[in-house]
Amino acid sequence: MIKQFLPLLALLVLALPLWGAGLPTYYISTTSQEVQLISSQEGKLLVVSTTETGQQTLSGFQLSVNEAGQGQVLYLAKDKKILLEKLIISPLPTFEPVTLYSGFEPITNQLLVTTEGAVYFQAGAFNYLMVKPTWSQGYSQPRMLSGNLKPQKIYRQDNLWFYVPIEATNESRAIFFPNPPPPIISSLKQSGFSLEASIILPYRADQRVTLQSDSLSTAEAVVTSLSQEAIIILTLPTKEGEYFFQARTDDGFTQSPLSAIKTWAVDKTPPKIILASTSREVSSLESFSLEVAVNEPGTLTVNGTTKEVVDKQAWLIKLRAGINLITIEAKDYSKNSAQISKEVIYSPLANNFVFQKPAKNYWVKPGATLLVQAKLLTPPLWLTDESEGSIYCNQQLLAEPAIFDLSTNEASALIKLPDNLPEGENTIRLLFHSQSGSLEGTTSFFIDKSSPKLASQTVFTNQTKSLSLNLTDAGSGVDPTALLFTLKGTTLESITTTETGTLTLNLKYPLSAGSYEANLVARDKSGNIGPATKLVVVVDQLPPKITLATYESEVYTDKLTLQGTLEELSLAALKVTVNNRFLTQSKPGQSFQQTIQLDPGKNLVSILATDQAGNTTEIKFSVTANFSAAGVLVNDCSNGPNPFSPANGETTYITYNLAATPVTIRAMIFDLNGVMVWQKQLAASSSGALSWNGFDHFGQLVDRGVYPYLMEFTSGSAREIKRGKIAVN
Incomplete structure (x- = not known):
């Protein structure tokens, strides 16, 4: 609460009572010569300063309470020599000055500071707002406000800022700021059990960067205006799989949209080490050649010597007489490791x-x-x-x-x-x-003590003259020449294929669709004979049938829920991809419901169903995701000429074709740092064009470069945003 008194001798006194046990009331007394800060509780003068301090003139003193319940003073300082004006805030009782804003435009005494960390002021013909974000100790960079804004109160609600105008004490109006573009997750890098994300920010400013995932806790970092990159470290989950990440920024005024999705596969499976020779052998040569292979890229360390390896690597090892123990360790790029040893006996004779x-x-x-x-x-x-x-x-x-x-x-x-x-x-x-x-x-x-094993006693196929059996043997391997397979009373001839553990049986007569009983006796190459096994052969050439529920071809969100049914009893898998990016593979079932993540713009969606016989059905369609649109107010919006040269007297135009009228239009042009350089607002407009001659709010010609623009179209509760870029030569 701020009280103002005007006693005799033209003495202006501002009192700030801070309620609570032991909290003093502060007074600021100003005359044409001095400023006094007085504590009524202690009854003494805390600070004495003159309004004419060297080259500066102090004015516009205001007392307020900050969000922590502490007193603070907001005032102006003007340099009389170079005409530089500063907006300064000082906490009580230290009265240490902190400069919030400086410029050559005159700052008026119409200042407003709130307990929620907002500071409003006027510099020249423009209004500015600075806020103190909850995640920062300091204030944000000043943002230019549109229109003739004259607030008596500014407050924050649900991460939005509102003001109460002087002429309407019971009316609150929202303060709109354009959303910045989303950040870019440039890289993800795993180190041990942590994942390091490098995030490129859209502009330089004090801001908070938040990184979120589909199943991990949210992490954040605060960066200053000196940096345009943020590093955030997350703890990896214990479960293997593919995870997606998105980032957004917050500068205290607005939040950016979520960034494009970046995926990362969590790998906690150790690599497999494969020796070209046995784990124990004898060498008559002092130099022993060792060849080691791995099933995934990484590093191999043999007796302390480390090499990068893609699939296999060779070492030449010098042996000593007797038993030599060689230690082999493999590490993949996810830091998973495996270790084996090999024994080599060196004996020349x-x-x-x-x-x-x-x-x-x-x-x-x-x-x-x-x-x-x-x-x-x-x-x-x-x-x-x-x-x-x-x-x-x-x-x-x-x-x-x-x-x-x-x-x-x-x-x-x-x-x-x-x-x-x-x-x-x-x-x-x-x-x-x-x-x-x-x-x-x-x-x-x-x-080898084990006989071959059949993976399943029901065999599906979509071929009529051949049949593949998934037979596995942990030892010497299946002997195809000793396989006894009878179908409809006929013994079939078998041949091996390139797939390990799979045998192809050639059928003498083609089979029609249906189910058949068969008998199998298998033997491995060591002579182990398996028991006689009865199995069912299903010949199926009908692809699965997918019935997809109605969906919208254009949505205004980043997610789409797919629903449908499958007419297939032997379904093996249902695979969903978006823009050739694999999203999910569902378990077999007669119905499915899957929510998929969309990218901005056009999304190509594929649903692929595969049955156990190998028959497939694929449905493809496209969905346009418009994250920002909330209605259809504008058919088209574009600008030209682009680029243009204002230094040569050229003008560029932003044209718009409206689908509904009347519409309120607000045009804003920014530099690449996110600072608004020009704006214009039109009420009750129809289709037309806006012109820009390349000059900013101060009447100065802008520098050469790229200037993003934002067109806001509103009508009632509907709001639509169009964006573009203008190149200035």
Whole structure:
């Protein structure tokens, strides 16, 4: 509350009572020579300053209470020499000056400051408003207001600003500011469990930047007018998947629209390391070549040496005599890591043996008979013809000896494998020794205990002369030559395809649409035979039928809800894309409802249904999303000539063709910093044109460059915005 008194001696006293326990009442006393700030509670003079301080003249003192309940003084300071005028606010009781605005246009004494952090003033022929955003300690840059605004009160409600004019004490009017363009999310970068977003701002100003996602909490950052980029860091979710992000800005006056969507896939699955050789082997060479492959790009570290890798990489490792343990670690670009180790035994004599059998990646059943055959490149003199050696399987000594044939320099043995060997990789060790020395070599083979498995006992196909079976075998692989498949009492011939685990059966006679009973017996390459399995074969060549509910071809929001039904019992997937951007893949069902995110302007939507037989149906249509339009007031709005040269006397025109009349039109032209340089308002208008000669509010010719403009059309409760750009040469 501000009270004004006019006692004798032309003394002006302003009193600001601050209610509450222990809060003083402040008084400002001004004469033509001095300014006094007095605390009535303490009964003493706190500040004494003259109105003529050096080159400055102080005037227009106003007391108010800020949003924190503290006293503050708003006043003007005019430099008498260079005629620079400043608007200054000082908190109480320190009276430290903070300059809010400075310029050469005269500032009138018609000042207004509110408890919600708004400061209104007039400079020259124009009105200005500055606000103190809730997220900032300081004030915003001044915004120029349109019209002959004479407020007695300014307040904020639901993030909008309103004023009460002097002539209408019970009427509140909104203060409109043009929305700035949306920011741009230039990059997303993952670091550990955090995601760093770099956001390019549309203009330089003190503003708050907010980053939001479809499933993560909102994060924000406050930037100053010195920066046009914001960095925001979010904690990544624990669930893998694709997430979308959007950003918007807030300068205390208005909020920008949401930015374009930026997506990021969260990956927490470690990479897979694939060795070209077995995890244990013997080398006769001191330099050992190691080849490692990974299933996704990243880095590979082998014994402390790191290399970038796309799919595979090779290392040359120097071995020491005996056992060498090689540690291999893979990291993808999401910082997921996996680690394995490989054991290499370096023995120059031991690995003169070159194993010919068992072959590399050889699979057998437990208890099978295995031929071991190895050639010795340079046999020592003590190794004679028909010398006997020992055979070890996983450190277990076998009964069968190995016999060396001097004529061929080969050692061989026919061994029966133990029944209790573990599934997977096992080792064979060949050893010859005498008092003169010893020779040994190691190789590996694989044990397969499992028979092939059929993924599903119902097989769908849309082919009439062939049938694909999804058979998997964790070990040696399916043997297509031993597959027994009967359909309608006829055994079918099978051939392998390029797809792992899939076999294609050639049908002697074509099948018509329908269901058929079949029998399958499968065997793998190690001889494991699976049980006889009954299955159903469904021949289906009818594509799924999609019935889509009615939708609008033009919407005024950024979302669209799709509803429909599917006439397909064996649906495999329903995939929805917008502008070739994959959005969602729904689970099978007879009906669907999906809300999709739209981009501004024209959106190409695709709905693709696939059944289990491989038949597909796709519906494509377009939806135009007009985020800002709330009605149809204007058919067309454009400008020309563009570019134009006001320095050469040229004028540009903004023409508009209205769909409804009468319409109130407000035209605003801005520079690239978001500052309004020119505006004009027309009431009860019809189709026509506005002209601009390239001069700003101050009568100054604008600089060369690009000037965005905004045309606001209103009629009753309907409001429509059109935007464009003017190039000045």
